[in-house]
Amino acid sequence: MLRIPEFRRMWIQLSLSSLGDWMGLLATTALVTQLQNSFSGQAYAIGSLLIVRLMPALILGPLAGALADRLDRRLTMVVTDVIRFGLFVSIPLIGTLEWLLIASFLVEAVTLVWAPAKDASVPHLVPRERLAAANTLSLIMTYGTAPLAAAIFTMLATISRTLGSSVSFFRDSSVDLALYFNAATFLGSAIVIWGLKGIGRAARPETGPEPGFLASITEGWRYVGHDRLVRGLVIGILGGFAGAGCVIALGRLYVEILGGGDSAYGVLFGAVFIGLAGGMAAGPKLLGDYSRTRLFGVCVTGAGITLVVVAIIPNLVIACILVVAVGAFAGVAWVTGYTLLQAEVSDELRGRTFALVQSLVRIDLLVVLAAAPALVGLIGTHGIHLWGDITVRADGVTVVLLGGGLLAVAVGLFAYRQMDERVGVAVWPELWNAMRGRKPMPTRPRHAGLFVAVEGAEGAGRSTQVELLRTWLAASGREVVVTSGSGGTTTGARLRELLFDPSTRLHARTEALLAAADRAEHVSRVIEPALARGAIVITDRYVDSWIAFQCASRSVDAAELAVLAQWATHALVPDLTVLLDLSADLGMQRRPAGEPAAEPAEESVDEPAEESFREPVDEAGAELLAYRSRVRDGFLRLAQGEPARYLTVDANRPREEIHAEIRAVVASRVERRAVPLGV
Numbered sequence: 001m002l003r004i005p006e007f008r009r010m011w012i013q014l015s016l017s018s019l020g021d022w023m024g025l026l027a028t029t030a031l032v033t034q035l036q037n038s039f040s041g042q043a044y045a046i047g048s049l050l051i052v053r054l055m056p057a058l059i060l061g062p063l064a065g066a067l068a069d070r071l072d073r074r075l076t077m078v079v080t081d082v083i084r085f086g087l088f089v090s091i092p093l094i095g096t097l098e099w100l101l102i103a104s105f106l107v108e109a110v111t112l113v114w115a116p117a118k119d120a121s122v123p124h125l126v127p128r129e130r131l132a133a134a135n136t137l138s139l140i141m142t143y144g145t146a147p148l149a150a151a152i153f154t155m156l157a158t159i160s161r162t163l164g165s166s167v168s169f170f171r172d173s174s175v176d177l178a179l180y181f182n183a184a185t186f187l188g189s190a191i192v193i194w195g196l197k198g199i200g201r202a203a204r205p206e207t208g209p210e211p212g213f214l215a216s217i218t219e220g221w222r223y224v225g226h227d228r229l230v231r232g233l234v235i236g237i238l239g240g241f242a243g244a245g246c247v248i249a250l251g252r253l254y255v256e257i258l259g260g261g262d263s264a265y266g267v268l269f270g271a272v273f274i275g276l277a278g279g280m281a282a283g284p285k286l287l288g289d290y291s292r293t294r295l296f297g298v299c300v301t302g303a304g305i306t307l308v309v310v311a312i313i314p315n316l317v318i319a320c321i322l323v324v325a326v327g328a329f330a331g332v333a334w335v336t337g338y339t340l341l342q343a344e345v346s347d348e349l350r351g352r353t354f355a356l357v358q359s360l361v362r363i364d365l366l367v368v369l370a371a372a373p374a375l376v377g378l379i380g381t382h383g384i385h386l387w388g389d390i391t392v393r394a395d396g397v398t399v400v401l402l403g404g405g406l407l408a409v410a411v412g413l414f415a416y417r418q419m420d421e422r423v424g425v426a427v428w429p430e431l432w433n434a435m436r437g438r439k440p441m442p443t444r445p446r447h448a449g450l451f452v453a454v455e456g457a458e459g460a461g462r463s464t465q466v467e468l469l470r471t472w473l474a475a476s477g478r479e480v481v482v483t484s485g486s487g488g489t490t491t492g493a494r495l496r497e498l499l500f501d502p503s504t505r506l507h508a509r510t511e512a513l514l515a516a517a518d519r520a521e522h523v524s525r526v527i528e529p530a531l532a533r534g535a536i537v538i539t540d541r542y543v544d545s546w547i548a549f550q551c552a553s554r555s556v557d558a559a560e561l562a563v564l565a566q567w568a569t570h571a572l573v574p575d576l577t578v579l580l581d582l583s584a585d586l587g588m589q590r591r592p593a594g595e596p597a598a599e600p601a602e603e604s605v606d607e608p609a610e611e612s613f614r615e616p617v618d619e620a621g622a623e624l625l626a627y628r629s630r631v632r633d634g635f636l637r638l639a640q641g642e643p644a645r646y647l648t649v650d651a652n653r654p655r656e657e658i659h660a661e662i663r664a665v666v667a668s669r670v671e672r673r674a675v676p677l678g679v
């Protein structure tokens with residue numbers, strides 16, 4: 001990574017700034033105690049300093065993000081570094097507690113602008129596939145500079161004390177030298193970043209005027225709230241931090257109730273950080289090409305489960321081993337989540353997204369650090385009598401740790417569901433495959449358009465609803481592509497002819513492969529290019545029809561067809577599948593057997609063949625009715641498997657009523673994708 005000159009510069013800058021941050025924390029906390037005489041005064045002063053350092057994130061976080069997205073990011077970093085230099089120099093020069101507190105507040109406020117500008121800039125300097133490695137390196141420096149800062153601080157304090165007797169400059173305060181050194185790191189950082197020409201102002205979409213400052217703040221919030229992936233990431237990160245906050249807040253008490261002392265606490269604390277560092281280092285390479293969104297959800301959930309085990313197993317040695325795993329899960333999740341945010345959030349929104357995440361994380365930690373010990377105190381220690389002589393100790397620490405673990409599990413699962421772009425791919429087999437070093441099925445990049453599939457048995461009203469939807473969407477001025485999921489391309493139409501020709505007498509697997517080929521052509525030639533252009537694609541039938549019909553007519557396994565379909569469609573899953581559900585007898589009334597279907601959808605290349613090649617024909621119609629009922633059940637089973645993606649509509653209602661229901665859901669999906677319709 002460090003062979004990339006631009007990234008190397010950024011990394012040096014980050015290292016200097018991080019070193020400065022840690023030194024600043026040490027020097028200001030040391031100075032604040034020197035400026036007070038009494039013990040209680042010193043305690044209050046330290047408390048005030050910590051509050052003052054946390055406050056800007058709560059008040060100014062969103063403003064800082066909007067600034068980072070509007071101003072030139074290189075210039076923003078240079079100016080903020082110079083301001084921090086000036087502020088740190090001013091602290092020893094002015095030398096009062098009041099100014100120390102004001103300057104600390106200002107330093108934090110300025111850092112809030114610097115941090116999102118830095119986070120949003122990294123994707124401009126390294127290729128997308130190396131973002132994770134870049135983040136690991138950055139995180140190593142962010143936290144790895146802490147011991148270095150401590151060593152330098154100790155050294156400078158010793159020098160000051162030694163020279164204090166002979167040189168008057170050092171007499172007043174032994175931490176002044178540390179503060180000047182700290183200021184110098186920021187000046188160095190500004191000089192380094194000045195030479196970084198690859199970073200500029202955030203890119204804005206060419207269409208539409210730039211929103212005002214306040215509007216751009218709410219735009220950032222709305223984006224985080226609406227985008228499924230970002231929402232999942234943010235909630236996962238907050239849950240992870242809440243779990244970690246519980247460990248930090250309760251670690252000492254936990255050790256104490258298990259009979260340990262300070263050294264055991266030290267080991268426990270160290271174990272978390274060893275795991276964390278290991279997880280961060282391993283994160284980018286872990287499980288090869290395994291889906292990063294899934295890895296994030298799995299790790300947050302894994303950390304939660306391990307924390308639950310730590311809470312319920314009252315053994316210090318086991319706990320010390322398990323917290324390494326908690327830290328490792330958290331480390332992988334942090335690097336992965338951070339990288340996903342950088343890779344998936346568009347440039348013009350990235351600063352605001354990072355600023356919001358940073359503010360929320362601080363609020364989250366503040367609440368957990370304050371609430372966890374208070375809850376422990378409230379709960380106290382009780383004995384729960386089970387049976388005979390057996391009584392279990394139920395103390396506040398165990399209960400709160402257990403709660404923290406369960407919260408992390410819930411949040412991890414939620415994030416997983418929100419972000420999963422591999423819907424339909426079983427979780428455990430894929431994870432197991434990745435653990436054995438096998439390549440996963442290809443993952444899809446997120447597209448700019450919206451993909452809607454309309455499904456339903458014969459006569460359910462698909463053509464009618466597709467047309468109504470097309471007319472409504474087209475009125476908004478968006479590009480709408482209507483297409484047919486069976487025989488929707490020139491080659492697909494020829495395949496469909498073959499499939500519909502009763503004289504071919506195809507084997508079920510041959511039939512499945514031909515149907516797969518038809519879908520592969522359709523996805524790659526019609527749907528994918530349209531979605532990439534940002535169009536709204538409506539397909540009359542998609543994979544579900546294939547599975548429902550073939551499973552009803554031949555003895556094939558739906559799960560096997562789903563795997564084949566996933567490969568054929570390049571794992572393209574509709575954003576919304578509308579299932580028009582109609583009983584088989586009503587469908588028969590609307591579209592009797594053998595009667596030609598409606599005209600093919602607009603983009604279909606050839607006329608579909610008219611004969612229903614799989615429909616059993618019997619005089620009484622009982623066989624046909626049973627077949628169509630199986631088809632209906634097949635559709636319903638698919639919809640039940642993924643309720644979030646399906647809109648199952650009772651199709652035995654007036655056309656306009658059905659259309660209104662579909663329209664409402666499509667409108668909300670369009671809004672979620674941040675591509676407003678204006679209708």
Ligand SMILES: Nc1ncnc2c1ncn2[C@@H]1O[C@H](COP(=O)(O)OP(=O)(O)OP(=O)(O)O)[C@@H](O)[C@H]1O
Nearest residue numbers: 458459460461462463464590591597598653654655
């Ligand atoms: N909501 C409705 N109520 C009553 N009749 C309807 C309704 N929607 C559509 N129809 C009628 O039912 C018949 C089938 O409708 P349509 O062609 O839209 O369904 P389809 O699902 O595309 O059918 P196919 O599977 O045969 O292509 C048409 O005669 C249509 O006018």
Ligand SMILES: Cc1cn([C@H]2C[C@H](O)[C@@H](COP(=O)(O)O)O2)c(=O)[nH]c1=O
Nearest residue numbers: 486541545546549550597608612614615
């Ligand atoms: C797509 C598809 C269809 N069929 C059957 C279902 C109907 O009876 C006819 C006509 O279908 P259309 O797409 O509505 O024209 O074909 C099938 O058996 N397998 C399929 O994949």
